[in-house]
């Protein structure tokens with residue numbers, strides 16, 4: 733709806749340019765929006781990135797597919813993900829929040845009780861568990877955990893390695 737670029741263009745334009753820009757109804761409208769509506773840019777840095785046409789096209793395609801409204805937010809998210817992974821990799825004793833999800837066959841011998849027992853044994857790690865009965869045979873579970881990256885990984889891997897547990901995925905978020 734309102735474009736940060738248009739606002740900035742208006743604010744930094746010369747008198748003459750400003751007159752022409754003021755003919756643009758969207759820009760005039762956007763000036764009525766209070767400043768707090770936009771992100772606080774006072775502590776934001778502007779980076780200029782050069783890339784070849786092909787990479788730029790691929791980036792725009794990725795942005796569209798993922799539903800980003802602009803390149804800046806797409807790039808910030810990629811950078812945050814990369815930095816997060818680096819933090820997790822470098823500091824295995826650092827704190828994290830983790831989400832583990834998996835599907836399992838509840839007809840598998842004693843698997844339900846074994847999984848519950850494993851969670852009880854790590855009650856300090858498991859913050860919450862959600863269980864849903866997917867079908868006659870299958871259950872889906874999502875665990876929210878809190879602990880060091882190393883602890884969470886070891887526990888998650890032992891759960892995913894159980895016979896009958898499938899599609900295990902662990903999402904680690906540094907905090």
Ligand code: NI
Nearest residue numbers: 864865870871
């Ligand atoms: Ni179930």
